[in-house]
Amino acid sequence: MATALAALEEAYARRGAPPAASKDRTDGRIDGRAGDRTPVVGYVGADVPVELLTAAGVRAFRLTGDPESGSALADRYLGGGVDPMARSVLARLLAGSFGDLDRVVVSHDCEASLRLFYALRELRRVEPATGLPEAYLVDILHLPHRTTAQYNRRRIGEFAARLEAWTGRPLDLAGAVAAHDERRRLLAAVAELRRAVPARLTGRQFLAVVNAALPVDQHIALLERLLAEAGQLEEHAGRRVFLSGSDHDTPHVYEAVESEGYVIVGEDHSFGDLSLKEPIGAGGLDALAEHYHHSGPTAHRATASERAAHAATAVRHCRAELFVAYCRIGDEAPAWDFPAQRAALDIPAVLLERQEYGRADLTALRKEHPCAV
Amino acid sequence: MRSVKSLATAAEAGRHQREWFADLRRRVAAGEPFALLNADVPHEIFRTMDIPYAVSQWWASLVAAKQRSGHYLELVRQRGYPDYSEQYNSVTLGSAFDPEPEAGPWGGLPRPDIVVGDASGDVTRKIFDIWGHEPGVTFYPLESAAENEVPLNWWELMPHRWEEAVGPARLDLLTAELENLVRFLETTTGRRFGESRFREVMALVNEQEEWNRKTRDLIARTRPAPLGVVDSIPSVMLPQWHRGTEWARDMAKRFYEEVRDRVDAGHAACPGERARLMWIGRGLWYDMGFYQRFQEEYGAVFVWSMYLAVAADGYIRYGDDPMRALAARFAAFTDQLYTPPWSSEWYVKEARLHGIDGVVHLVSDDPRGSYFTARALEAAGFPVIEIHADNVDTRTFDDEMVKRVGRWLESVVLA
Ligand code: SF4
Numbered sequence: 125m126a127t128a129l130a131a132l133e134e135a136y137a138r139r140g141a142p143p144a145a146s147k148d149r150t151d152g153r154i155d156g157r158a159g160d161r162t163p164v165v166g167y168v169g170a171d172v173p174v175e176l177l178t179a180a181g182v183r184a185f186r187l188t189g190d191p192e193s194g195s196a197l198a199d200r201y202l203g204g205g206v207d208p209m210a211r212s213v214l215a216r217l218l219a220g221s222f223g224d225l226d227r228v229v230v231s232h233d234c235e236a237s238l239r240l241f242y243a244l245r246e247l248r249r250v251e252p253a254t255g256l257p258e259a260y261l262v263d264i265l266h267l268p269h270r271t272t273a274q275y276n277r278r279r280i281g282e283f284a285a286r287l288e289a290w291t292g293r294p295l296d297l298a299g300a301v302a303a304h305d306e307r308r309r310l311l312a313a314v315a316e317l318r319r320a321v322p323a324r325l326t327g328r329q330f331l332a333v334v335n336a337a338l339p340v341d342q343h344i345a346l347l348e349r350l351l352a353e354a355g356q357l358e359e360h361a362g363r364r365v366f367l368s369g370s371d372h373d374t375p376h377v378y379e380a381v382e383s384e385g386y387v388i389v390g391e392d393h394s395f396g397d398l399s400l401k402e403p404i405g406a407g408g409l410d411a412l413a414e415h416y417h418h419s420g421p422t423a424h425r426a427t428a429s430e431r432a433a434h435a436a437t438a439v440r441h442c443r444a445e446l447f448v449a450y451c452r453i454g455d456e457a458p459a460w461d462f463p464a465q466r467a468a469l470d471i472p473a474v475l476l477e478r479q480e481y482g483r484a485d486l487t488a489l490r491k492e493h494p495c496a497v
Numbered sequence: 498m499r500s501v502k503s504l505a506t507a508a509e510a511g512r513h514q515r516e517w518f519a520d521l522r523r524r525v526a527a528g529e530p531f532a533l534l535n536a537d538v539p540h541e542i543f544r545t546m547d548i549p550y551a552v553s554q555w556w557a558s559l560v561a562a563k564q565r566s567g568h569y570l571e572l573v574r575q576r577g578y579p580d581y582s583e584q585y586n587s588v589t590l591g592s593a594f595d596p597e598p599e600a601g602p603w604g605g606l607p608r609p610d611i612v613v614g615d616a617s618g619d620v621t622r623k624i625f626d627i628w629g630h631e632p633g634v635t636f637y638p639l640e641s642a643a644e645n646e647v648p649l650n651w652w653e654l655m656p657h658r659w660e661e662a663v664g665p666a667r668l669d670l671l672t673a674e675l676e677n678l679v680r681f682l683e684t685t686t687g688r689r690f691g692e693s694r695f696r697e698v699m700a701l702v703n704e705q706e707e708w709n710r711k712t713r714d715l716i717a718r719t720r721p722a723p724l725g726v727v728d729s730i731p732s733v734m735l736p737q738w739h740r741g742t743e744w745a746r747d748m749a750k751r752f753y754e755e756v757r758d759r760v761d762a763g764h765a766a767c768p769g770e771r772a773r774l775m776w777i778g779r780g781l782w783y784d785m786g787f788y789q790r791f792q793e794e795y796g797a798v799f800v801w802s803m804y805l806a807v808a809a810d811g812y813i814r815y816g817d818d819p820m821r822a823l824a825a826r827f828a829a830f831t832d833q834l835y836t837p838p839w840s841s842e843w844y845v846k847e848a849r850l851h852g853i854d855g856v857v858h859l860v861s862d863d864p865r866g867s868y869f870t871a872r873a874l875e876a877a878g879f880p881v882i883e884i885h886a887d888n889v890d891t892r893t894f895d896d897e898m899v900k901r902v903g904r905w906l907e908s909v910v911l912a
């Protein structure tokens with residue numbers, strides 16, 4: 125039998141395709157569609173409360189882009205200034221690359237996601253021939269104030285009610301939260317394997333383990349096996365890098381950086397360490413709303429000082445030796461964090477600005493840090 | 498050749514702006530608090546409490562007009578921040594880092610005690626938060642919330658039925674944030690917030706924008722157009738920065754009267770008017786003459802830009818609860834201009850109202866891409882030409898673009 129790591133990497137390679145139906149529960153329906161087909165929901169962004177999607181019994185997966193395929197039509201709809209990751213997701217939706225989706229749920233985790241939502245909503249209205257699925261916006265916001273907390277609670281409630289209306293049955297929230305909490309607990313343990321010295325997982329492997337396209341229950345089973353097999357994992361002795369900045373929905377940049385002899389042992393974007401937060405627990409929708417209000421600190425929603433404080437703690441925690449801030453073109457927020465981050469750190473810090481989607485200009489890294497290779 | 502001279506209101510507004518800023522500097526030097534506000538923030542609160550304030554975008558445009566943007570962006574860059582990101586706000590941030598603030602335009606921007614901006618996009622909050630770390634400066638952020646489903650006809654709903662247009666979730670949020678802002682300002686400045694004064698300010702804003710609405714309607718229905726966008730923009734924009742004052746209301750009224758007098762006297766921007774043009778996109782501030790370049794040869798007049806139109810449709814809010822009405826003015830303000838379906842449907846409505854013959858669409862890399870606006874106009878039968886303004890030398894841009902637009906006028910609009 126293949127190792128759990130191999131199985132997770134294989135599932136990661138299938139990202140951007142709906143996961144198989146979950147086995148241990150009866151699944152919901154949307155619009156009374158095909159009796160035996162479990163509804164499929166693609167979601168966009170870090171702030172979609174996926175627990176609710178699981179609770180509704182739909183097959184949900186995060187939509188990701190592809191730096192290797194073009195996005196000309198999406199560029200036209202969204203404008204060239206939008207983060208190419210979002211443009212690529214729209215291009216793939218237009219091309220039908222995600223298969224037959226019943227709904228797209230979008231969060232307001234960054235400006236590009238919001239722009240993508242508006243484009244989907246408008247295209248469906250004025251160009252129905254594009255065949256795009258109905259889009260729904262979950263507007264979770266992040267100012268650290270009670271006014272925002274109350275707003276988020278209302279939006280979470282609206283989304284829960286909408287899911288019930290779509291599937292025509294109540295949500296199993298407690299069960300879903302328990303499953304996601306268990307997955308979070310296991311992923312936190314896996315994260316420690318990568319933080320070990322020497323690292324027992326590369327950044328590329330960790331990205332695959334976290335974002336494997338699997339239903340929660342199957343994901344949990346593989347994570348348990350991975351932890352059981354931890355003793356057989358290889359050691360990775362490269363120079364330890366903390367990767368800050370833009371989201372990485374594909375492994376391209378991780379592969380590029382690690383091919384130079386580095387190991388990415390921590391990061392602060394929503395496809396990696398930042399997705400592993402405290403458990404939500406038994407508080408129902410209130411606890412869920414608070415969880416998402418406090419998520420992050422992402423480059424797009426936190427202040428520079430919050431990001432710097434987080435970087436200082438995270439870098440110590442993962443014993444990184446080099447801090448690399450990666451800012452994709454069209455994603456300018458991380459560049460504003462860098463001065464405060466650098467000032468808060470006691471390791472060398474490099475800024476890679478205006479990087480192309482899926483690429484990393486490693487000459488800057490090599491020049492700054494000749495001894496790293 | 499231009500057949501009419503500039504409006505008296507435009508000249509008067511320009512003069513007033515200098516006097517106002519000199520007075521503001523005097524007041525702040527004498528120890529009064531000073532607020533720096535983003536354009537989409539409810540200024541009416543500060544007006545009500547008589548707290549001197551300036552608008553970030555206005556300051557950035559003044560800096561740009563004085564060719565000083567590079568200086569402030571360099572100060573931003575020296576601190577390690579990007580100089581290519583959200584330049585309107587970062588130019589203003591740069592003035593906070595200026596070792597010689599008095600050397601700035603018009604004696605320089607005073608150091609603010611409070612900065613208020615909404616958390617729109619990914620960067621605005623970061624920029625103002627960095628400012629909030631400067632000694633003596635507090636940053637008060639407001640959320641920028643979004644709605645899942647909206648009715649299309651916002652311009653009909655907004656004056657009285659804004660609750661339907663904006664939706665209760667966003668209104669509850671901003672109303673609560675504004676109530677808290679008032680308490681914060683009362684506490685930190687010692688000033689009082691008078692409810693009747695607030696109602697007065699709200700009424701003045703509605704009156705001002707009603708005058709702008711009459712002006713917009715008059716221009717829309719008058720052929721040939723009594724004036725083009727070069728004349729309407731300053732007369733409407735400068736008073737907008739002083740919303741809620743009698744001066745601004747009176748200026749809007751005088752602007753209307755001036756336009757009406759022109760109509761009555763039969764004056765036209767271009768008496769030989771053959772085509773009425775709409776301009777989509779930010780203004781070509783460095784070359785306002787562009788807008789008049791097609792009059793002589795083609796009789797083509799730019800009669801529409803968003804500035805007067807959004808004054809006419811975007812601000813008016815009536816209702817018994819002034820704080821909620823104020824929230825309704827700003828909770829979805831930019832959606833009116835930039836978010837489909839609101840933006841696209843509104844531009845079509847405006848094009849019809851003005852009898853537009855052709856649309857010139859300035860495409861930029863602004864993430865608020867306007868594809869859907871142009872698309873809606875085309876689908877409604879209005880010819881659209883796209884011009885690209887990024888990274889192009891102003892001079893060549895101008896020559897080539899004038900030729901292209903000329904060919905388009907001949908072969909499409911006037912054909
Ligand atoms: S080049 Fe110098 S600073 Fe950079 S990683 Fe090597 S030793 Fe450290």
Ligand code: SF4
Nearest residue numbers: 498767768769792793
């Ligand atoms: S066509 Fe217009 S611009 Fe030319 S002379 Fe006549 S009025 Fe003036």
